[in-house]
Amino acid sequence: MNESIDAAVAAWREALGQEHVVTSVESLERASTATFPTNASVVAILRPGTHDDVQAALRIANRFELPVYPTSRGCNWGLGSSVPTRDAVLLDLSRMNRIVDFDPRLGFLVVEPGVTFQQASQFLRDQQSTFFLPVPGGPPQGSLIGNIAERGEAAGPYGQRADFVANLQAVLASGDCVHTGFGRFPKASAKHLHRHGVGPNLEGLFTQSNLAVITQLTVWLTPSPQVLKPFMARIGRPDQLNQAIDTSRELLLHRVVETNGIGLWNSHKMASTMGGYPWQAMDGKTPVDIERFPSEPWLIGGAIYAASPEIADATAALVQQKLNAVTTDWQWGDSNDSQNVYLGVPTEHNIRSAYWRKKGGLPTHINPDRDRCGLIWMCFAIPLIGQELVDVINAVQPIVLQHGFEPNLGINCVNGRCAHLYLSIIYDREIAGEDERAVACHDQVMILLRDLGHLPYRLTLLSMDSLPPSGDDHQRCLQSIKRALDPKSILAPGRYDVVQD
Numbered sequence: 001m002n003e004s005i006d007a008a009v010a011a012w013r014e015a016l017g018q019e020h021v022v023t024s025v026e027s028l029e030r031a032s033t034a035t036f037p038t039n040a041s042v043v044a045i046l047r048p049g050t051h052d053d054v055q056a057a058l059r060i061a062n063r064f065e066l067p068v069y070p071t072s073r074g075c076n077w078g079l080g081s082s083v084p085t086r087d088a089v090l091l092d093l094s095r096m097n098r099i100v101d102f103d104p105r106l107g108f109l110v111v112e113p114g115v116t117f118q119q120a121s122q123f124l125r126d127q128q129s130t131f132f133l134p135v136p137g138g139p140p141q142g143s144l145i146g147n148i149a150e151r152g153e154a155a156g157p158y159g160q161r162a163d164f165v166a167n168l169q170a171v172l173a174s175g176d177c178v179h180t181g182f183g184r185f186p187k188a189s190a191k192h193l194h195r196h197g198v199g200p201n202l203e204g205l206f207t208q209s210n211l212a213v214i215t216q217l218t219v220w221l222t223p224s225p226q227v228l229k230p231f232m233a234r235i236g237r238p239d240q241l242n243q244a245i246d247t248s249r250e251l252l253l254h255r256v257v258e259t260n261g262i263g264l265w266n267s268h269k270m271a272s273t274m275g276g277y278p279w280q281a282m283d284g285k286t287p288v289d290i291e292r293f294p295s296e297p298w299l300i301g302g303a304i305y306a307a308s309p310e311i312a313d314a315t316a317a318l319v320q321q322k323l324n325a326v327t328t329d330w331q332w333g334d335s336n337d338s339q340n341v342y343l344g345v346p347t348e349h350n351i352r353s354a355y356w357r358k359k360g361g362l363p364t365h366i367n368p369d370r371d372r373c374g375l376i377w378m379c380f381a382i383p384l385i386g387q388e389l390v391d392v393i394n395a396v397q398p399i400v401l402q403h404g405f406e407p408n409l410g411i412n413c414v415n416g417r418c419a420h421l422y423l424s425i426i427y428d429r430e431i432a433g434e435d436e437r438a439v440a441c442h443d444q445v446m447i448l449l450r451d452l453g454h455l456p457y458r459l460t461l462l463s464m465d466s467l468p469p470s471g472d473d474h475q476r477c478l479q480s481i482k483r484a485l486d487p488k489s490i491l492a493p494g495r496y497d498v499v500q501d
C-alpha cells in the first residue's frame, strides 16, 4: 500500500483540496482508536464536502486499488467507532452536514451523512414541526445516516430507523451513482414517500454492507402525539421477568403500545447510566459482588403515544392492569415534558455508562475512544418469548461474571414478535489484561448464543467473522454482487463481508 498511497494522496489532494486530506499521525491514531482492541489502522483521512467529491475520491481509490472505509460521524462506540475492518483510508463524511429538504406536511427530512441527531432534533424544534425524529440511546452527535447504515434503533415508533427511509443516494465503488426506490426518476412525485418504487429495489444492498457509500437519503419522521405518557415499573420478583416479557408481547402485538415502545433493563444496566462503579462498597475490587449487587430488580419502561388525554389515560390503565401482577413501584412520567427522549430529544444519559469503571468519573466532553473507556456492545435477535429470553440471560450472566464484568443487559421489544437483547461489556482499557478478558468474554458469549441459534443482528469489529456458514447459496449470490459492483474490493473490505478470504 505504501507506494501507491503517496500517489493517491496527491491525487486526492488535487481533487478534494489540500486541507481535506489528512495524514497527521495524531489524527490517524485518533481515528484508529475504538473502545476495545482492534487490528486495522487508518492510513489517511479524506474529508469530502460534496457528493461529487465522494465520487471523485472513490474513482481515485479504484485507480490505485486502495481500500476506503466510509463513516458519517464515526461514533459507532462499542461496535468499532471509526476504525476500519482492514487497513484503509477513512472516508470521513462529517463535512457533508446539510439538511437538504424538509416537508412539514408529509413529515420527512432529506439529509446528508454528516447530519447529527442533535442537529436534526434542533432543526425540527426551530421549525416548530409537528413531527419528531426518534433518537437512539447512543450519542447525540451520532449521524442519522451512519446509524441507518448500521440498521440502528431508536426509542418509540419508527425506531427501527432503516425501515423508515426512502430514496437512498448511493455511490458505488466505481464512482457511479444510484438511487433506491423511485429516486432514479428525477421527476417522480413519490420518490421521498414510496420506499420500494417500481421494480427491484436496491435498498437492502446498502445497509450493513460494503457495496456503496450513502451520500443522501430521506428519513420519515414520527407524527408527534397529542399526549405522551412515559412509564417505568419494577419487575416484582426474578421469576416474574418471564411473565413481564410475555405480557409485553401481547401489548405490542395488539398495538396497545407502539413498536419499540417497551424496554427492560437489569439493575446493572440501570446503575451504569446513573453513576460510577461502587468502588468504596466493593473495596476497590471488580466485578461487583453479585449477592450484594444482584441483576434484579429488572425494570420495565416505555411510553404510550396517544391522540387524546382520554385515550392516553385508558391505555395507561390497561398497560398497568396487564402488568400489575408482576410489577411494583409504577411511575408515570410528566406528559408535558417536551424534553423526553421518547419525543426525539437526544441525550448523553446512556453514553455515561461507558465511564462506569473509570475512576476519574465523567469528563465535560464525553469521548469514550479518547478516554480509553472499555466497551463492547453485543446485540442479538431473539424471539419475544419470556422463557426463551430468560434462558439466554441465565446462560450469559455467569460467563460475564467469570470474566470479571457485570452482566449489563437490556431488552428492546422491537415489535410483538422479536426482541433485541443487549450485553454491554464495560471496563477500563487502562488496566492491564482487561482488554484481553473483555475480548475473551465477547468470544465466549458469541459462541454460546450462536450455537443456541441466537444470532447477532448487528456486528462489531470483533464479530465480523463470527456468523455461522449459511445453509444455502446466499454467500455465493452476494459474492457475485460484490464482485460485479466492486471487483477490486476497495469498499470497506471485511465489513459484513460476503467475500471470505
Ligand SMILES: Cc1cc2nc3c(=O)[nH]c(=O)nc-3n(C[C@H](O)[C@H](O)[C@H](O)COP(=O)(O)OP(=O)(O)OC[C@H]3O[C@@H](n4cnc5c(N)ncnc54)[C@H](O)[C@@H]3O)c2cc1C
Pocket (backbone or CB within 6 Å): 069, 070, 071, 072, 073, 074, 075, 076, 077, 078, 079, 080, 081, 082, 093, 113, 136, 137, 138, 139, 141, 142, 143, 144, 145, 146, 147, 149, 150, 151, 152, 153, 154, 212, 213, 214, 215, 350, 351, 352, 353, 354, 375, 492, 495
Ligand atoms: C452507551 C451506548 C448506547 C448506544 N445506544 C444505541 C442505540 O440505542 N441505538 C443504536 O442504534 N446505537 C446505539 N449505540 C451505538 C452507536 O453509538 C450508534 O449507533 C451511533 O449512531 C453510530 O455512530 P454514527 O452515527 O456516527 O455512525 P458511523 O460511525 O459514522 O457509522 C457506523 C458504520 O456505518 C457505516 N457507514 C457510516 N456512514 C456510511 C455511509 N454514508 N455509507 C455507507 N456506510 C456508512 C460505516 O461502515 C460505519 O462503521 C450506542 C452506543 C453506546 C456507547
